[in-house]
Amino acid sequence: MQARPRSARLLRERLFLWLDELGANDDEIFDLSLASTEAFTNAVEHPHEPSSRIID
Numbered sequence: 001m002q003a004r005p006r007s008a009r010l011l012r013e014r015l016f017l018w019l020d021e022l023g024a025n026d027d028e029i030f031d032l033s034l035a036s037t038e039a040f041t042n043a044v045e046h047p048h049e050p051s052s053r054i055i056d
Contacts, residue, residue: 003044003055008037 001007012033019029043055 001040001055003047003053005041005044007055008040008044011040012037 001011015033015036016029019032024032040055047055
């Protein structure tokens with residue numbers, strides 16, 4: 001994903017679809033979405049490789 005804040009929305013949407021397909025309940029989806037968004041935001045704000053434009 002692109003290393004920019006607005007990509008967090010795309011991450012949440014894709015994660016929701018994937019977890020829903022796997023049968024996760026609403027609480028699990030919320031918890032994993034929150035944790036993933038937080039990790040993604042940290043990667044955008046504090047990149048390991050500042051010149052990278054992609055977050056794996």
